[in-house]
Amino acid sequence: MTTQFDGSFRDFLAADPGARFTDWLAARAEPYWSDAANHVFTQAIGDGSVPEEAYARYLIEDYTFITDLASTIGFLVAKAPAMRSKSRLSGFLALLTSEENDYFLRSFKALGVDPEVYEAAAQGPVTRAFAELLLTASGKGRYTEGLACLLCAEWCYLTWGLREAQKPRPHAFYLAEWIDLHAVAGFQEFVGWLREEMDSLGPALSPEEQEEAAICFRKMSALEVAFFETAWTGQPPTLPVSP
DSSP states (O other): OOOOOOSOHHHHHHHOTTOOHHHHHHHHTTTHHHHHHTOHHHHHHHHTOSOHHHHHHHHHHHHHHHHHHHHHHHHHHHHOSSHHHHHHHHHHHHHHTTHHHHHHHHHHHHHTOOHHHHHHOOOOHHHHHHHHHHHHHHHTSOHHHHHHHHHHHHHHHHHHHHHHTTSOOOSSHHHHHHHHHTTSHHHHHHHHHHHHHHHHHGGGSOHHHHHHHHHHHHHHHHHHHHHHHHHHHSSOOOOOSOO
16 A cells, blocks of 8 residues: 655655655555555456446446547547657557457446447446546646546556456456456556656646646546445445545
8 A cells, every 4th residue: 555645746755765756646646546456346356256237337337438538548649748658648549449349348248238228328427527537637637637647547457457467367258358458568568658657747847737637646546446436336425525
């Protein structure tokens, strides 16, 4: 678990000169950051104990979110400061709209979720809040604000994916493949690049801009917790007003 820290990045560096900007973002997001990465729902995916109805509920919400996530990455591609950055983000967008989409369709079929259900599904309140934060940060905010949101989401999934990949794979293919998608080398490299990108840009931001990035990361962490909790219980929790 990351140690909670409420101060500025400058203060964080004073306490630990070798710390990364992304370490500060995670520390500023506690306890939400650790609560999201260690949520019981993610552990149940790994040991195969997640109920089918809970996982179907989760996949439907995630499926409604894919289009907004793709749009978010599109905004970041447009705002990225270098061609190398645009290329890395574009590659992830291509993966998101091909391999992951195929996974959803096969999983829905196995779980008995009809196309008319997932195609017509409306976003629940937590997913809608997720989408609004991502689209606003990436579309209207600075590149670093949108990047902080994307980093939080993907780094969280890598963290629990690598942890659950240490267990024997669940029998259900849709659980085993979901773990693998978030533990494979390619995904690790992409999240590693996201951290490097944030680490290279964050220290040069003004204190006010650094704070905006930290707020985005913290809000995303709180929403990740709420997203998993909604899938697990079937009831959306009350969202923090100012996470």
